[in-house]
Amino acid sequence: MYSVKIISTGLALPSRTITNDDLAKVEETDDAWIRKRTGIGERRFTGDGESANQLALDAARSAFEKSGVSKEQIGLVMVATLSGNYSTPSVASQMQEPLSLPKDIPYLDVNAACSGAAYAIEFARSYLAANLNPQKPYAIVTGVEELSKLLDPSDRTTNIIFGDGAGAVVMTLEEGSYASTLGAESSLAINCGGAKNSISLNTPDASHTPSYIRMDGKEVFRFAVRILPYCISETVSKAGLTFEDIDWFICHQANKRIIDHVVRAMKLPKEKFYCNVDHIGNTSGASIFICLAEMEEQGLLHSGDTLLLAGFGSGLTWGSCVVRYR
Numbered sequence: 001m002y003s004v005k006i007i008s009t010g011l012a013l014p015s016r017t018i019t020n021d022d023l024a025k026v027e028e029t030d031d032a033w034i035r036k037r038t039g040i041g042e043r044r045f046t047g048d049g050e051s052a053n054q055l056a057l058d059a060a061r062s063a064f065e066k067s068g069v070s071k072e073q074i075g076l077v078m079v080a081t082l083s084g085n086y087s088t089p090s091v092a093s094q095m096q097e098p099l100s101l102p103k104d105i106p107y108l109d110v111n112a113a114c115s116g117a118a119y120a121i122e123f124a125r126s127y128l129a130a131n132l133n134p135q136k137p138y139a140i141v142t143g144v145e146e147l148s149k150l151l152d153p154s155d156r157t158t159n160i161i162f163g164d165g166a167g168a169v170v171m172t173l174e175e176g177s178y179a180s181t182l183g184a185e186s187s188l189a190i191n192c193g194g195a196k197n198s199i200s201l202n203t204p205d206a207s208h209t210p211s212y213i214r215m216d217g218k219e220v221f222r223f224a225v226r227i228l229p230y231c232i233s234e235t236v237s238k239a240g241l242t243f244e245d246i247d248w249f250i251c252h253q254a255n256k257r258i259i260d261h262v263v264r265a266m267k268l269p270k271e272k273f274y275c276n277v278d279h280i281g282n283t284s285g286a287s288i289f290i291c292l293a294e295m296e297e298q299g300l301l302h303s304g305d306t307l308l309l310a311g312f313g314s315g316l317t318w319g320s321c322v323v324r325y326r
């Protein structure tokens with residue numbers, strides 16, 4: 001079985017830090033409420049000259065430069081996102097020229113919302129495993145979101161949790177145990193701001209009415225605490241591993257209380273769960289990539305570490321996979 005080996009990571013965060021106190025100046029909320037309900041203290045928002053595409057490019061460039069891989073060895077470029085600069089062209093395709101990457105390889109975005117990391121990594125793995133281009137055994141996989149542009153300033157349930165940022169990995173394959181668990185359950189749909197889903201974002205209509213993320217937070221919370229333990233258990237067992245074999249559990253960073261709940265329900269050691277939601281907020285498809293990049297920067301990842309990635313999000317979707325660090 002071909003497993004995923006992460007070679008290097010990259011990180012790009014926008015320049016503006018928005019604290020809970022900053023939010024409390026413009027809406028009825030407060031630092032204590034946000035910290036207690038979500039664990040979030042601050043998040044980053046894009047400022048002048050910053051955008052999703054630029055953040056994705058910076059993170060991908062950083063991962064690529066650190067990898068020691070030549071551009072001729074890159075066989076695939078993928079981006080997990082729901083908030084690129086354009087519906088088309090894709091964020092991924094816009095990396096070809098600035099990174100001087102080959103023209104004869106696929107560039108594509110994947111939209112699985114907050115499950116984006118596992119979806120993108122699994123599809124990159126499957127593509128590389130097909131071995132269509134043996135000279136190009138590496139993929140650059142990036143997660144980016146610029147959710148600040150999709151937040152309704154009058155909706156305090158969404159604009160306190162979401163933030164912007166990008167993370168990237170260069171990955172390849174190695175022999176080893178691997179499994180992924182990907183899925184969606186659209187029957188969970190409830191009517192939430194237009195589209196029938198617990199988290200939704202309509203495409204702009206002909207009147208150019210701004211389009212905002214709508215979310216039923218409680219519904220999503222209930223879904224998350226049910227699906228994450230399922231995803232984690234399924235993936236670990238399908239890979240022929242035990243929980244003890246996992247060095248780090250890296251969950252989508254939506255809300256600290258969701259992660260705490262998973263730790264308690266599964267009776268797993270909480271020090272094995274990386275959490276950065278306090279200073280990054282919820283960056284949807286970028287969140288697991290940002291965790292990986294921060295962990296590498298902090299020296300928390302060691303050669304041969306086994307990492308369990310698990311996310312959930314709009315769809316409602318879920319995704320988890322097990323990967324190894326170089």
Ligand code: UT7
Nearest residue numbers: 028029030033037114156157160217218220221254255313
């Ligand atoms: O990435 C995947 C997508 N999203 C998620 O995973 C989100 C999962 N859900 C959540 O994180 C939580 O549901 C939220 C943080 C969004 C909301 O927390 P909650 O505990 O579900 O709060 P609630 O919406 O039930 O509101 C409780 C109370 C309400 O007041 P009353 O009716 O009890 O008087 C709200 O009006 O808190 C009030 N409230 C707030 N108060 C201060 C709601 N938002 C705020 C706020 N500041 N920002």
